[in-house]
Amino acid sequence: MDSPDIPEALLHEFHQDLNRIHSLLGTYTTIERFLRADSLPVRSVLDIGCGAGDLLRYLQRRMGIHVVGVDPKPGRTSDLSLVAGDAITSDLPRVDVAVCTMLCHHLTPDENIALIRNVGRSARRFVILDLIRHPLPLVLFTAFLCPLIGKGAAADGRQSIRRAFTPEEFREIAQTALNGMPNGSTASVAIDVSPLYSRQVVDIRFGAA
Numbered sequence: 001m002d003s004p005d006i007p008e009a010l011l012h013e014f015h016q017d018l019n020r021i022h023s024l025l026g027t028y029t030t031i032e033r034f035l036r037a038d039s040l041p042v043r044s045v046l047d048i049g050c051g052a053g054d055l056l057r058y059l060q061r062r063m064g065i066h067v068v069g070v071d072p073k074p075g076r077t078s079d080l081s082l083v084a085g086d087a088i089t090s091d092l093p094r095v096d097v098a099v100c101t102m103l104c105h106h107l108t109p110d111e112n113i114a115l116i117r118n119v120g121r122s123a124r125r126f127v128i129l130d131l132i133r134h135p136l137p138l139v140l141f142t143a144f145l146c147p148l149i150g151k152g153a154a155a156d157g158r159q160s161i162r163r164a165f166t167p168e169e170f171r172e173i174a175q176t177a178l179n180g181m182p183n184g185s186t187a188s189v190a191i192d193v194s195p196l197y198s199r200q201v202v203d204i205r206f207g208a209a
């Protein structure tokens, strides 16, 4: 699915399958819960690697906030502001909080470090939800989710779990990113791991400038 030549119809099907997985895993409700727990008002959210924009649509509906997405291959939509771009290297829109689901395992540790630093220039907080490399989610995904989704998404999902980061690896990546930032000494990283290791949420609060 990372191929730049993937046909649009296949990409659409892939996003639909991903959406089904998100419903089963409760991805959108988890992101909403983390945003609602913010001690400051959350008026605007940027979704990094927004795909077709389904998470943004959900947040807009549930929270009535301003939403914007960035993705090298954003889905075609007329109801959302989705920007075509690379979130590691491009200037990003200024928002209160940036979120990101199921992207980081596609990036190398160095790319994730660069992504976190870039996001830190435009948001005060970065909430990342991603998979965990662990045998348990691999077995559960294969047994219970693969039968419900297309073959392409099933193969992609298994490969994604195998190349995901462990929470320990993610903490090191986030800490390395923050250590190289001017406000890094007042920043914080918290990692929440779900039961059965189905997902981790890496909650980064950038320090005061």
Ligand SMILES: C[S@@+](CC[C@H](N)C(=O)[O-])C[C@H]1O[C@@H](n2cnc3c(N)ncnc32)[C@H](O)[C@@H]1O
Pocket: 018, 019, 048, 049, 050, 051, 070, 071, 072, 073, 085, 086, 087, 088, 100, 101, 102, 103, 106
């Ligand atoms: C596995 S999909 C996840 C899509 C969506 N976030 C979701 O959870 O359903 C990964 C997405 O990240 C996007 N992506 C890959 N590299 C990116 C980058 N450097 N900056 C922004 N988005 C990127 C891909 O185009 C793709 O839409």
